[in-house]
Amino acid sequence: MKRANPKIVGVLRCSCGAVMEVRERSNGKKLLYTYCPNCKLDQRSGDQIQEQWRNTMLPPGTELPPVETAPPESAPKTLPNKTESAAIEGEWIPPEDLAPGAEPKQEETKFNGKMVAGGLGVLALFSALAFGLTRIIRGGA
Numbered sequence: 120m121k122r123a124n125p126k127i128v129g130v131l132r133c134s135c136g137a138v139m140e141v142r143e144r145s146n147g148k149k150l151l152y153t154y155c156p157n158c159k160l161d162q163r164s165g166d167q168i169q170e171q172w173r174n175t176m177l178p179p180g181t182e183l184p185p186v187e188t189a190p191p192e193s194a195p196k197t198l199p200n201k202t203e204s205a206a207i208e209g210e211w212i213p214p215e216d217l218a219p220g221a222e223p224k225q226e227e228t229k230f231n232g233k234m235v236a237g238g239l240g241v242l243a244l245f246s247a248l249a250f251g252l253t254r255i256i257r258g259g260a
């Protein structure tokens with residue numbers, strides 16, 4: 120028996136991206152099947168896939184729109200060059216260049232002095248409390 124040329128009834132975009140032919144079987148129930156150059160034959164006969172092919176296929180010869188690839192959108196140019204350089208400039212000034220020695224050091228000393236004084240004060244207070252407590256406990260006993 121001579122094999123008839125497949126009857127192409129439509130074209131579809133295969134899930135692999137290639138254009139596949141939708142063909143109709145010449146015998147039986149005239150089921151559709153598809154042929155993709157990559158995926159080869161798909162002869163599923165389920166109602167759902169048959170319906171889908173029938174509804175989505177385009178007439179043979181239709182040029183299918185190219186697969187939508189993510190368009191290489193020109194990357195949004197981040198333009199923080201100005202702020203960046205400004206920040207760098209701000210950071211760049213070495214502390215020694217501000218005022219030779221003096222000011223920051225004084226600040227530091229003052230701060231430390233306060234800390235020491237505060238610490239001493241707390242210590243003294245604590246000692247007094249402890250002393251008082253000891254006295255109370257001793258006195259009560």
Ligand SMILES: [Zn+2]
Nearest residue numbers: 133135155158
């Ligand atoms: Zn395919």
